[in-house]
Amino acid sequence: xxxxxxxxxLAKGLAMVSRAVATRSALPVLANILLRTAGGELTLxxxxxxxxxxxxxxxxxxxxxxITVPARLLAGFVTSLPPERIDLAVDVRTKSLNLRCAQYETxxxxxxxxxxxxxxxxxxxxxxxALAPELWREMIEQVTLAAATDESRPVLTGALLRLExxxxxxxxxxxxxxxxxxxxxxxxxxxxxxxxxxxxxxxxVGRACQEEPNExxxxxxxxxxxxxxxxxxxxxxxxxxxxxxxxxxxxLIPTGYVTRATLDTAQFRDAVRLALxxxxxxxxxxxxxxxxxxAGPRGQVQVAASSAEAGSHVGQLAAAVEGDEMSIAxxxxxxxxxxxxxxxxxxxxxxxxxTRPGLLRPAGDPTFLHVIHVIxx
Amino acid sequence: MWQxxxxxxxxxxxxxxxxxxxxxxxxxxxxxxxIGKTTLALELAKALNCTDAERPCGRxxxxxxxxxxxxxxxxxxxxxxxALKIAQVRELQREAILAPFEGKRRVxxxxxxxxxxxxxxxxxxxxxxxxxxxxxxxxxxxxxxxxLPTIISRCQVLALHSLSTQETRxxxxxxxxxxxxxxxxxxxxxxxxxxxxxxxxxxxxxLKARERWIDLLARLPEERLMGRMRVAEELGQxxxxxxxxxxxxxxxxxxxxxxxxxxxxxITNIDRADxxxxxxxxxxxxxxxxxxxxxxxxxxxxxxxxxxxLALEVLCMDCPAPRLGLNP
Numbered sequence: 001x002x003x004x005x006x007x008x009x010l011a012k013g014l015a016m017v018s019r020a021v022a023t024r025s026a027l028p029v030l031a032n033i034l035l036r037t038a039g040g041e042l043t044l045x046x047x048x049x050x051x052x053x054x055x056x057x058x059x060x061x062x063x064x065x066x067i068t069v070p071a072r073l074l075a076g077f078v079t080s081l082p083p084e085r086i087d088l089a090v091d092v093r094t095k096s097l098n099l100r101c102a103q104y105e106t107x108x109x110x111x112x113x114x115x116x117x118x119x120x121x122x123x124x125x126x127x128x129x130a131l132a133p134e135l136w137r138e139m140i141e142q143v144t145l146a147a148a149t150d151e152s153r154p155v156l157t158g159a160l161l162r163l164e165x166x167x168x169x170x171x172x173x174x175x176x177x178x179x180x181x182x183x184x185x186x187x188x189x190x191x192x193x194x195x196x197x198x199x200x201x202x203x204x205v206g207r208a209c210q211e212e213p214n215e216x217x218x219x220x221x222x223x224x225x226x227x228x229x230x231x232x233x234x235x236x237x238x239x240x241x242x243x244x245x246x247x248x249x250x251x252l253i254p255t256g257y258v259t260r261a262t263l264d265t266a267q268f269r270d271a272v273r274l275a276l277x278x279x280x281x282x283x284x285x286x287x288x289x290x291x292x293x294x295a296g297p298r299g300q301v302q303v304a305a306s307s308a309e310a311g312s313h314v315g316q317l318a319a320a321v322e323g324d325e326m327s328i329a330x331x332x333x334x335x336x337x338x339x340x341x342x343x344x345x346x347x348x349x350x351x352x353x354x355t356r357p358g359l360l361r362p363a364g365d366p367t368f369l370h371v372i373h374v375i376x377x
Numbered sequence: 378m379w380q381x382x383x384x385x386x387x388x389x390x391x392x393x394x395x396x397x398x399x400x401x402x403x404x405x406x407x408x409x410x411x412i413g414k415t416t417l418a419l420e421l422a423k424a425l426n427c428t429d430a431e432r433p434c435g436r437x438x439x440x441x442x443x444x445x446x447x448x449x450x451x452x453x454x455x456x457x458x459x460a461l462k463i464a465q466v467r468e469l470q471r472e473a474i475l476a477p478f479e480g481k482r483r484v485x486x487x488x489x490x491x492x493x494x495x496x497x498x499x500x501x502x503x504x505x506x507x508x509x510x511x512x513x514x515x516x517x518x519x520x521x522x523x524x525l526p527t528i529i530s531r532c533q534v535l536a537l538h539s540l541s542t543q544e545t546r547x548x549x550x551x552x553x554x555x556x557x558x559x560x561x562x563x564x565x566x567x568x569x570x571x572x573x574x575x576x577x578x579x580x581x582x583x584l585k586a587r588e589r590w591i592d593l594l595a596r597l598p599e600e601r602l603m604g605r606m607r608v609a610e611e612l613g614q615x616x617x618x619x620x621x622x623x624x625x626x627x628x629x630x631x632x633x634x635x636x637x638x639x640x641x642x643x644i645t646n647i648d649r650a651d652x653x654x655x656x657x658x659x660x661x662x663x664x665x666x667x668x669x670x671x672x673x674x675x676x677x678x679x680x681x682x683x684x685x686x687l688a689l690e691v692l693c694m695d696c697p698a699p700r701l702g703l704n705p
Contacts, residue, residue, distance in 0.1 A: 026452055027447055027449065029447060030449075047478075049449050049472070049475070049478045050472075050475055115442075115445070115447045117449040117478055117479050118438075118479050120478070120479075151467075151471055154470075154471065154474045155474075226476035227476065240475040240476050240478065241475075241476060242474055242475065243474050243475070243476060243509050243510070243511075244474060244509075
């Protein structure tokens with residue numbers, strides 16, 4: 001293999017694929033990045049057998065070939081090189097990668113590319129869904145925050161991706177909260193399809209969308225291989241799907257409400273953030289009091305937190321409140337995380353009882369909803 | 378072609394299940410150490426993932442990767458520090474819910490499962506009972522008595538036997554370049570542990586160590602009391618090699634017994650056939666039997682944490698002295 005490329009392109013690619021490198025694995029080759037040339041392009045790939053990321057680097061290819069080299073070393077090293085042209089060559093006999101950049105000459109020991117797992121590729125006849133990167137990023141951000149981080153129920157560490165008619169639905173829940181986001185598809189899908197995608201893979205897709213904001217991001221699902229493919233410009237991403245069925249979440253979404261408050265998102269977010277200082281020592285409990293208009297000129301939402309050691313705090317927000325007065329308590333951290341991903345100006349909070357989950361959604365936007373379990377105090 | 382020495386019935390059974398697409402989700406291979414349990418498990422993994430028509434072909438990329446231990450979907454999970462830990466089982470379970478990455482089936486091989494901690498074994502029960510659809514678990518164990526009954530009842534059990542000398546000889550001829558005498562000796566010494574035979578064929582040290590122990594042994598009957606104490610001392614200096622040495626001695630005295638009762642062609646230590654034939658008539662049959670029992674007793678006692686030096690001294694004193702006169 002003999003290739004020439006620019007340091008900045010290579011460094012960018014290495015940083016992106018490094019995110020899929022296995023930290024500890026039974027296969028030593030998984031700690032490496034695969035460099036392969038094909039069709040006049042240099043492709044970098046890494047995988048931990050759960051997620052695989054590939055990156056096409058613009059390069060001048062003189063001779064085809066492939067090698068794998070340790071990811072940490074290569075990524076760190078290339079980042080530190082001066083921003084100039086890098087010449088890469090593989091020494092087949094010693095299985096090492098020779099780099100020449102400016103006044104430096106380096107040889108990095110690698111492992112034969114044959115040992116690297118074959119990366120799955122999307123079948124050409126799988127239906128492709130292309131959406132704007134900005135939309136993908138927002139959807140992923142809104143949903144993955146609710147995915148479970150502990151492995152006791154593996155299927156909950158993923159997000160449900162459901163294709164039905166003209167809509168795409170993403171949903172995730174860790175048992176304490178539930179995020180559901182839907183989006184309009186450019187064309188109608190045939191059958192209803194449901195898969196569970198690891199949240200980590202989706203987060204990487206979100207990151208890829210940020211890197212490649214100009215082109216639509218294409219997704220396709222291979223049902224029989226149980227893999228999902230994303231392609232965002234130079235970046236391609238493959239993730240294994242999680243096996244097992246996602247629990248039916250529709251029963252968790254409250255229907256109707258007794259009290260509904262509509263308030264300014266930014267103000268609400270700030271109030272919860274302030275309350276969190278006092279909630280920290282007492283299991284993050286923040287108490288909300290929803291007071292309808294009858295008692296004052298306008299409705300009001302009180303955001304209160306207190307702890308025996310730190311002290312107490314009350315915030316008062318103007319809000320449009322319908323229904324009965326109600327006191328309800330949430331985990332402030334969950335509330336804050338949800339408010340952080342709601343970009344609408346106004347947010348509504350619906351509650352049926354102090355012992356029933358609350359429903360949070362951007363005002364006037366039916367595409368996103370977030371259910372948070374209450375804390376009974 | 379299944380690259381397995383012996384175990385024909387097991388291979389046949391597995392081939393039939395593969396052909397009928399009716400494999401169990403979990404297998405347990407039971408049998409003495411180093412008779413090819415893990416090898417059989419790996420061949421099964423190859424057959425499950427092979428892309429060729431004749432499975433396993435041994436030539437396709439999948440088969441080569443499995444043979445080199447770099448297939449992403451076939452994993453051997455070995456005990457760490459003498460025990461299979463619960464963390465390793467959890468790691469397996471985490472991986473197992475994913476679909477195979479490259480092949481058709483994820484295969485986890487857990488060799489010597491008797492080394493699993495009770496926690497690890499219990500943790501595996503759920504997965505063993507109902508693994509994800511594309512996962513197969515293959516456990517191997519030397520002693521089914523050391524496994525939880527709940528583990529055994531969740532697997533299809535294949536009890537493998539030691540190979541015959543003939544099968545071991547063929548396996549050695551196929552895999553190692555060595556002269557016929559060496560192959561014959563190793564085939565006999567291996568007692569059907571083909572893995573040991575192949576290892577010993579490649580590693581000169583194994584036979585050299587045996588020479589040392591046999592020399593010491595051959596010397597023992599001729600020694601007086603002080604000499605025997607010195608032999609016991611020499612033996613006791615390498616505690617980790619004592620069980621192996623005692624096994625060699627057992628075979629040696631078996632040879633003498635066989636030679637005496639007129640079956641010299643069955644002896645194991647054929648490289649010392651002359652020595653055995655010459656010394657055999659100088660013992661009484663009863664003496665030989667008693668000493669064989671004595672060696673066996675010592676082995677049991679050492680397993681039960683007896684004082685190594687004392688046990689060996691008693692053993693060395695039990696050794697029968699040859700009758701003089703026949704060979705001045």
